[in-house]
Structures are given as structure tokens and as C-alpha cells.
Amino acid sequence: MINVGIVGATGYAGAELVRLLAGHPEVTLSVLTSRQYAGQPFEAIYPSMKGQINLDCEAYDAAGLCDRADVIFMALPHKLPMAFVPELVAKGKKVIDLSADFRFSDPAAYESAYQPHTAKDLLSRSVYGLCEVFGDQIKTADLIGNPGCYATCILLPLYPLVKAGMIDVSTLIADAKSGASGAGRSLSLVTHICEITESFKPYKVGGHRHKPEMDEILTRAGAGTVDLTFIPHLIPMSRGMEATIYAGLRKDVTAADIAACLSESYGKCPFIRLYDHGLPVDTANVRGTNFCDIGFVLEKTKGRLVLMSVIDNLVKGASGQAVQNMNLMYGFEETAGLSAISFPV
């Protein structure tokens, strides 16, 4: 058993970490921090967990945290982690950061989308925690930049196909849709039920900050510099994310080639479920789970591939993948804490 601390435990990603880790057979939840709710019982903030989580929220205190936790999940807004993480890593702690602060190799790419980076030297040490793609590096890492939700949903289907040279990267378009929990627990008219009911809309159409993250990783796949067209949309629901991705194929790639490439890459991955050609995916099928379901259609006469993928943005798109990263880092069963059966409805 290892001891685990969660920094920022009362946001949605933090609370989802609490849910998953409380049921994890190899860990003990030992520290929950919350700026806003320090001193209050966690279950007072999330009464659904009444009687199930018996910890109080604490103010952040690096020394106390390091004394009582072996691995630390950072579930804070961007910018805060880069102030805290250097000390934690220096003290020998393993850190899994759910913000963007340690996702980039290139500080300039980070700074183009966020703000000046104050812990640049750690970027070469951190590993991008897309488990099914960078698992080998993750196993030996002590600092993980846990991928963004959109990045997870879009990179998982695309990365192996780009790497295999099947796709003309200049044609890449990702039309993505997210439930409202991706916007977090902070208050905004955007997530007011009266404004979002019977509303579907694109947003941040001029540039979403997950795009540079995806461009960097896809470029790393080695088929040329990627400058993705990426349009996110907001779905009137809480959990779930879908991406429909359009890509021009390199000459003569067939549906069988696509299926084979995905199968070779992911056939043994417990959280990737591949669908046969032409079968659609559904966010409802992955709700509350760490699965990424991937389907595709190939339009032969146009040489165009349509990929479709779905995740639960709070699980595979955030906290579930973070737990999966921990499992890889510690050599636990990859599915430990993540094997709950899905709701039928």
C-alpha cells in the first residue's frame, strides 16, 4: 500500500480522483488539500460520498504533504503546479500533474497557449502521460504531465496512424464535443442549466489551448509538422466527450490497413475498445469508465478517413488516466482501481 495525496481535491477532477483512489486496492488516501474548503470534511463538500470518505480538507503544506504521501496528484488550475512541483520532486516524491504545466517538451509552445513557465528545467524530465502511447517512458518517470481531455480523445485514435505514415497530416481536422464538466466547478453562465439546456454550440473557435499540446505530440509522431484544425463544441450534458476526426489518407491505404494498425497498437490495451469499420461510438458507453472507444469509416473514393472516439472527460480525460499513470509507475495492475463495470443506463 502506498500513501496518496491529492492537491486540489474539491474540484471535479480532484473529487473524481478521490472516487477512484478510494476504491483502489493498492493505495491509502492520506491527504486532501483544498484552498477553498480547508478545515471542512470532504464529505460536506461532496455529500454523495457521505460516510465513504472520512478525511478533512487541508490547506496546502508541502512539508506535511511530503511526510504523509508517496505520490501526489496535482488537480489544480494551470500555473499553480509549476510553483509547487519543483519542491515536491526535489523531495523525491512522484508527481502526476493534471494541469498543462508539465505536458510540453517545448516551453515556447506552452507559453504560446498559457503563460511564462517558471519551472522549465523540469520539462525535459516530465513525461507526457498518454498511457497507451508513452507507457514505456511512464513506467520509469517520476513526473507526469497528464494529458488534456481533448488531447486524449483525439491523440489516441490518431497517433498510431500518423506514426505509421498513413495520413497526410496537412489535412487533419478534429471536430470535438465535450460535456460541461470539462469546464470545471467554477461558476459561469456557460454552465448555468438555463443557458445550456437545449443549447449546442462551438466555442473558442479562434484557438483552444489544447491545440498546441496536440500539435506537439502529433508532430513527434514523425510525419511532418502538424497544425491541426480543431473546433471544440459544448454538449448540454455533464460527462462525456466525442471527437470526429477527418484525415486525408496516403495513397492506397485501405480500411483493413487502418484496422490492422489500430489493432497492433492497441489490441492488448485494456482501456481501448476498437469498433469494426462503420460502427458508431457513443459517449454513454464509456461514462464513468476509463475506456476510450474508437471507430472509423473510410470513404474510399475520396481517400478520406473519418475517426470517431469517445471518452469520459473526467476519467480517461483526466483522473482515470492519472490513476492509470500511477499504476504504470508503480507496476500495479494497469486496471487497478479502474475496473468498475459501466452503468447500463
Place this chain on the structure above:
Amino acid sequence: MINVGIVGATGYAGAELVRLLAGHPEVTLSVLTSRQYAGQPFEAIYPSMKGQINLDCEAYDAAGLCDRADVIFMALPHKLPMAFVPELVAKGKKVIDLSADFRFSDPAAYESAYQPHTAKDLLSRSVYGLCEVFGDQIKTADLIGNPGCYATCILLPLYPLVKAGMIDVSTLIADAKSGASGAGRSLSLVTHICEITESFKPYKVGGHRHKPEMDEILTRAGAGTVDLTFIPHLIPMSRGMEATIYAGLRKDVTAADIAACLSESYGKCPFIRLYDHGLPVDTANVRGTNFCDIGFVLEKTKGRLVLMSVIDNLVKGASGQAVQNMNLMYGFEETAGLSAISFPV
């Protein structure tokens, strides 16, 4: 490990049994039957469980079922179980029936709400599976009539208070509200999203068939014959049920008395969570769990008590309580298979 069969596995209650039992540490799912989908993989009907449940649906066959299952959950519409259960019980199987067929002691009460009963002799043998109230009898039973969802939500807060003589039963009113999954998976305009969105409505206001079930059990509490006023309503959502119950108090009963009675009755019950006077409950807090949360307000000058209780109608109101009944019958940990941490949102 015991072997478990589910008859009617593809309805919502059946599929929820699959979800819960697949994660139960003491059981092996061995038989799933479905009239409609016999021969098809269960995961083809519920793709959310793709890769998690590897059984095919079968046609109902009593002999094969008895060969391969120790305990049998019946998740069929009313009337069918009374045709099947006598044979199963005769073969020494334990049966937990989720329909109304074995909930009543008095066949006349059953027949007033449903249809002629063809297995009346089993009614004296069956036990009403309201776990927190009739646990002692459940432990030695081999046939359980699993309570209706409304009955569970309303009887749990009321039963001990009526039994303790605190309530004037002639004043009892239950205003109950249910999510649409209570109507099941069969098709109806009532559950068409376009008809139910932005709709809230009472229904079956002239008489709902769960009422005689509640009247019989509450009368059994010994404070006089109960003839409940019961108005159910439909909430535009999938899972969750709330009951607000109004009751005139016997003279001089105080809020402290109410709290003490509930606490004495349920203080050690893992699935009942009691709220302090004046604190409201919320269906979201019990979603996906086997909890029943109970709150209350006492209006002193009027001598009127308001009880509020919430359950997940598919879990504590159906499949979860059925599993809890099995746990009691077999002496398993009461929470086995039912201890998942709730979703934060």
C-alpha cells in the same frame, strides 16, 4: 463462490443486476436469460459493458438454469414470475423476485392491484425483502419478494416511526417523484426525450399499484389500518427517486424523538444515511449507489412531520436491494458488491 442466474437480464433492472453482480466478490454470473435477445451476446445489447461481460443471452430453460445457478434473480414483468418460481423453489433454488408477485401476504391485496395469483401457496413462504426492516426473516428465507421502488423509498423512513406509535396513520400522505428509468426499457411516448424534456407531471393519480403494497406493510407495523394518499410524479431524468412524506404526529412527539427512533432503527445499517433536522436530501447523492438518505422537518405548532427520502430507483429501489437480500441470505458481508464510491457529479 456461488453461481448466479438472472432471468430477464436485458431490462434495466436485469442489466443493473449484471453490473452489480459482475463486481461482486462472492459470485459468478453463470446464466443470463432474455426472451427478446436469446442467442445474442449480452454486450451487444449493452455496449457500455463491451469487453466486461462475456456471456450470451439464453432463452429461459428451467432445467438448465437450475443446473448452473444456485440463486436466481427474476427481473421480469409482473405475472411471469408466478408461473416460473414454483418450479425453481421446488428444485431447492433460492429465488429473489423483483416483480410484485411475491411481495404480498394477502393474495386479495395483490389481486386488487394486479391479476389473479396462480401461486398463492408460496405467499406465506416468501419474505418481503425490505432489508433494514425484515432482515432477520430474510436471512433464513429461500424466496424473496423484492420491494417496489416507491415502497422502498417511502417505507424506510416511515416504518419505524409508525411502529413506534409516533404517527397518526390516518394523516399519511406521500408525494413521490421518480426518474424515467422506473418505467423500464419498453417504448412509450412518456419516455420519449422530446415529450419529457422540460416536463414534470403527476401520473396515475387515481391509484398506483405500489399503494396496496405500502398499505399492507405499514398496517403490519401495528398502528392501525393504513390507507396512504400516494401521488407519484415523473422527473425529466433517468435515475433517482425522492419521496416527501407528510404525517400528523401523536401528541408531544419532538424532533429529538424522531431522530432517536430513526437512529435506533438504522444507526448500524450501512445503507441508510440519516440527516440532521432541517437538512434536505438530494437524489444526486445516491445515484448509482444502494444508499437511502433520510431527512426530516418537524413543524411543531402544527404537530406535522415532513420526512424526505431519496434512493436510486434502479439500485436500492430494485437491483441493489436484491443483491443486498442475497448477501443477507448467504451470510456475505452486507455491502459485498455494493460498496462503489458515488460519482461526485
Place this chain on the structure above:
Amino acid sequence: MINVGIVGATGYAGAELVRLLAGHPEVTLSVLTSRQYAGQPFEAIYPSMKGQINLDCEAYDAAGLCDRADVIFMALPHKLPMAFVPELVAKGKKVIDLSADFRFSDPAAYESAYQPHTAKDLLSRSVYGLCEVFGDQIKTADLIGNPGCYATCILLPLYPLVKAGMIDVSTLIADAKSGASGAGRSLSLVTHICEITESFKPYKVGGHRHKPEMDEILTRAGAGTVDLTFIPHLIPMSRGMEATIYAGLRKDVTAADIAACLSESYGKCPFIRLYDHGLPVDTANVRGTNFCDIGFVLEKTKGRLVLMSVIDNLVKGASGQAVQNMNLMYGFEETAGLSAISFPV
């Protein structure tokens, strides 16, 4: 044509007034005020009305408002109107106030639920704007206290029956349910889509401030002092309100008596639709309209009446009734501006 000003035009009630009055054949919208958005085009705040409403929001200025408006709708939070209204009334303007500030006859009742009243002398002058009940007084009024949404939904079915002496007022219970738009446009976790999805809950169970308003009006009906048991609940949707009301009947009152009393009271009212005994109502049927649909069930053996009523909380429960009040005050057709056909779904 009369000129109309709306003070607080960018809250939900204010914006709904804009919608209704922009389509009213007898009025010209001349002034829209908004503290928060002064100087901005109204359509920038409500882009659904882009190209339909060509007014800018202004800061509140009593002199300018009185110059350009004949009748003024106040759609502000409680407490603000009592500071502004005396000056407007003194200048001879007709005022329809949607807050609670001018709903009470008894200042003490107001103060028990809100705060000290600073314009008490106007309370005897203001008329409670429940159109179907107090229409005669409304016609000659120049200051209207527009009823609360819960009060409208509960008083309309109850008032004539209480007045007719059919009901034992000591037994009155109102179990009411509201869509989230009743909480307004201000930000709160309560209306965050992730918190309200799949949530149904009672709230303010220890005392909601609409209760003294209902007690005062029902007491005025003359059947004794009323101390209503009132439990409000929140429905996971935007618009719509339902009340299920339980009442003990005076001896020998029949279903025919109830139907006759309601029909005599409301048979000629264009916005009340009466349902036959035993037929349920539905908030979806009144969405976007000024209708109040009323149904009932009489439980003969218990002498108990169940009334059910539905309104759109933003229309009949607020802005629509305010427009209806204006129509009565000016002798316009009662349905002017309020005759839109309902959406089928």
C-alpha cells in the same frame, strides 16, 4: 400605444418581459435598464433576440424613465423596488413590481420573511396582482405587487375552494416543484448543470419566503388563519412549476362540488384550463404560455382532496402575469401579447 419601461431588463424575468412586450400590440418598449450591462445593446446580452430588440440597456434614472414610459415594470431583486417605487408613483406612473416588496398588506408579514420595509405607506395602496382573483381591484390600481411564482401556482387552485368553505384550512399541504429558472440568472452551484443533472431535491425545507405571502392571501379568503405546510423542490430543468396540494375537505363535499366551484370561479378566465377529475396536468403543456392548468382527485373515503396545478414560472409565475396585470389596468384585451400558441414539444 403606451410606452413601457422595464427596470432590471437583463435578469430572466426582465428578459421574458422584453420577449412578451415586444410582441404586444398596444405597447412600445421604450426603456430597458440594467445595472450590470448599462450601455450595451440588449441583444448582446440575449443574442437569441439579435435583430429583434433594438434597444440599449441604460442605467436607472428616474427622471428619464418617467419622461419616456407610461407604465414601469420593476424586475429587480427584493428590497431595491421599495427604494425606487415611491418616486415613480408620486410622478403618476403606473408600476407593476415583480418583487415581493408590494405583495403584502401587513408590513410585519413582509418583514418576517424579508427585511425592514421602507415604503410601508404604499402597502395599502398596492394591489396583489393575482389576476383571476383580484381582477376588479387590479383594474383601478396604479401599483401592483405581482405574485410570486409558487404563490400563483398554489393560490389559483386553492383560493376559490377555501373561500367557498370547502376546505379545512388546518390540513393544507403544498408540495411544490420548480424548474431552475426560478433561481434566476445569478451564478450558484445549485444551477450548475453538473450539479443539477440527475438531481431532484427539496430545498429551504425549514421555511421559504413565499410562504407568508400565501398565508396572508389564503387567510384573506375568510376560512380561518392559514399556516400552510409548504415544501419546495428543484426539478432538473429550466422552465416549469408544479404544485400538488393536499387538503382535508369539509364534510360532504363531492368531486362535483369541487368541479363546480372551480368552474364558476374560472370558467371565463382565458388563462385557466380546468381538467376533469382524475386527469393529470403537465408542466410541458404550459411552457412558454400564461396558462395555469388545474386538475384534481378526490379521495372520498378519507375526505381528502388532491389539487394539481402547473404554470411556466417565468410567464404566469412572473412576467406573463405582469403583462396580464397591465392589460387589466389599461383595459386592453386580457390576452394581448399573451396569445402565442404553445410548442408541441
Place this chain on the structure above:
Amino acid sequence: MINVGIVGATGYAGAELVRLLAGHPEVTLSVLTSRQYAGQPFEAIYPSMKGQINLDCEAYDAAGLCDRADVIFMALPHKLPMAFVPELVAKGKKVIDLSADFRFSDPAAYESAYQPHTAKDLLSRSVYGLCEVFGDQIKTADLIGNPGCYATCILLPLYPLVKAGMIDVSTLIADAKSGASGAGRSLSLVTHICEITESFKPYKVGGHRHKPEMDEILTRAGAGTVDLTFIPHLIPMSRGMEATIYAGLRKDVTAADIAACLSESYGKCPFIRLYDHGLPVDTANVRGTNFCDIGFVLEKTKGRLVLMSVIDNLVKGASGQAVQNMNLMYGFEETAGLSAISFPV
């Protein structure tokens, strides 16, 4: 005043026609037909219109219909209209058909997506009722093929740009999303609230029958044969449709060129609202209205245009556009019956 008949009045498109035409200043609703509900009052099927629509549903009878109606709206499933329309047109009636039966010029295109066409000779006579594009022909037509919802939402933004030669049609991709009312009132698990809540999914990814309709019209714009990539998705809500369209630009086309082209084409159209570059659209803004809101983003370095458009699928995508077609055919004000102000929320 003209007399209007609606054939198939109880489906969602038919009922929406009832709503719109009942409020139309130039028409009298005279005949409503319904196979399923013949003999019943229309308001019994749509109780939201209780007291507002006082017509009974009738069985279809061509002679009676022609006696009592000048213009006939056909709101039937595909295939039925081509059996009925020839007789109506022969009798000199004007017909607006909401099915696909009279949308195509090329019978082969129709037959590829639907079934054999039995009234091919009428195809050259019928006019494709995309009002803002083919208004001149509509004015003199007596048979209108009212466009599909997806076709309306996608063709309106695209058609003028394709016609102006700004777009490389080989690159066209339309990622479209629809509320569930597009699937109609017939029962299906797809629209069961429990299945669609918290679900977002692509569907008919191998080929949707609206695609040939769009291909034919876009090809008619004269920039080459169009073979659109079209992926529809289902949104967990009732009304509303959004399309995000991706197109490669012909060299040197600027954002100003796009804006100018759209403005020249639609600047005087009362139901098209153009958004400035980079501003997103929202289905909530057009709910219940006949508007189509259009926005765009131009990605200069890639020469790629992103168009975004929203409609209410039941109004501009079906019944509203049908009424607009009638207005054009009769020389009524184009906005007659369609000028309702939108709901703020």
C-alpha cells in the same frame, strides 16, 4: 385569408405547422389529417394546445381536402406523398411537401437514397424550397419540395460561397449535430430518455439519406460535382441543429471576401443572421424561431474555412421554412406567422 390543410398533422413537423399557422395572420387552418388519430380532437393529442386549436383530426380524403383547402402541407414520411400529391396538384392545389419526395431533380439520386419514385414527371415541376437561395422560382411554383433539416443547415452557409467559386468542393466536410426531435415522434430506443441522457454519438456514419440531396444542390451551384463528407451526430436534447463545415479555399480568398459574399447573398434576408469572423453561434439562440445564424473562422495559413450554422430543426429545418415558402408563393410578408420573439432561456 386562405384555407390551409395539413396532412399528417400529429407528427412533430405537422404539429409545429399547426402552431405556426394558427398564429398566421393570412390563413385559416381548415383541415388536419392523421392516420393514427382520425376522429379525435387535435388538442387531445397535443394538450399543450388545449383551448387554442379547435379542430378534430380527420382521415385523409383527397376530395374533401381539396374542397376545403387552398394550400396543402404534406407532413408525412417519405414515400406516401408521391402517392397523394399528383391528384392534389392536378386539382389545382398548391402543395408544400416536407418529405424528400419532391426535393430532387434527378430521380436516380432520389432512388439511390430512398425507393423507386412513382411520380417522376412532377420532379421537373417541383421547386426546391430553400427560400433564401431559390426564392424567385418559389414565388411562381405550385409544388415545393421543402428541404431536409440537415440540408437547410448546411446549404445556407455553403451555397453562395460555392457558387462564387471560393471553395474547392473536393475538400468539403460537414460535421452536423441534431436534437432528437429530428427523429420524429415514432418510438425508438434511440430517443428513450434513459438511453440518450448523457449520450452524444455519431450515427448513420456510412451514409445518411440527406447527403444526395445536398450533393445535388451543391453541384447545381456550378463549381464541380460535389461528394460531401457528411457525419451526423445526435445531441441529448429536443430541438436544435448545428453544422460545422470545413472547406479548403481557392487561393487568396480572405475573411473579408467570405463576409462580403455572405452579406451580399443574405443581407436582406430576414431569417439569416450573420456573425462577425470568429464569433460562435448557438442553437439556443434560434430555438423556436425560423432563423439560421451563420458564423465563420478562416485559418489563413492553411487556407481552410470553418463555417458554423444553427437552426431549429423543426422550424427553419422543416415547418417554419414550409410556411416561409407559402408566404413567398402567395406574396405574403415573408415573416408572416414567423415573427415570434425568441425565448431568452
